[in-house]
Amino acid sequence: MSKFKKKKSGELPPVSTAALPDIVFMLLFFFMTVTTFKKDDYKVKQELPYADQVQVLNKDDKVIYIYAGKPSSRYQKEFGTQAKIQLNDKFADVSEIKDYWFNEINNNPKLGQQFQNIAITALKVDNETNMGLIADIKQQLREINALKINYTTRKGNVQQNFK
Template sequence: MSKFKKKGDGGTPAISTASLPDIVFMLLFFFMVVTVMRDTSLKVQNVLPYANQTEKLDKKDLVMYIYAGKPSERYQQQYGTEARIQLNDKYASVSDIQQFIFEERQSKREELVPYLTTALKVDQETNMGLVSDIKQELRKAEALKINYTTKQGNSLANYE
């Protein structure tokens, strides 16, 4: 006979949830820091044309975007209905394109500059004269890698 009795197996101990709020707030903070918000807000109408032979760009951080099209309804009172150019978040003229390219090159590391691509996001209603002027300015700035952004689809749908 023993004086001490053994306790029966009490099962597994409960999981402590005391640190759970700390973990949740740490994850929330992490995702708030690493989430990338939209870089630019469109001020021009941008209905892209269709193309059936498209390729996807590999690195989006090496792309400089030039938007062209009619000002959206919100800005038509101030800027009219003629097609305009948008660089980053502001309207620009054709002569501002060279400065835009030089500033974008300065913001990148030296070894990445040869890989920079200029993407033209041109509304399907924009006349080709404006696109031609943009291309002439890109030649002057020696930005010869040009990408025309389109939607995947049948190119005959552009005529409808």
């Protein structure tokens, strides 16, 4: 005779949920560290021109972006089809560029006042934008001595711009 009897029921023991909060927080921490957020919502058309001699900016470069082009299709009813300037997530007038540039310098911890002379202004301009608008933007940047200007392009054959 045996002292111990085995229960032969077909039930499985309940699953332990003690480690579940640890797993949830570990996943939450993982996604918080690897997720990047989109900086700007493009309200202007962004079909960049082609260039055959391009240089990639380093991540360490202090860059301020100005977008220009025709409003995208969902904004054309409200703003028309003429080329506009976009600063951050809003349409702006040429006269607002100076204030925007200084705000980006002063409010961005990556830039700061000491980087005012080395900050690069990157113009992301649609290939169908009127050159007069670009000249107005450059004139505003000249007045505040922001002379380092980068034209953002796509790598390719220049002849593709004339199609």
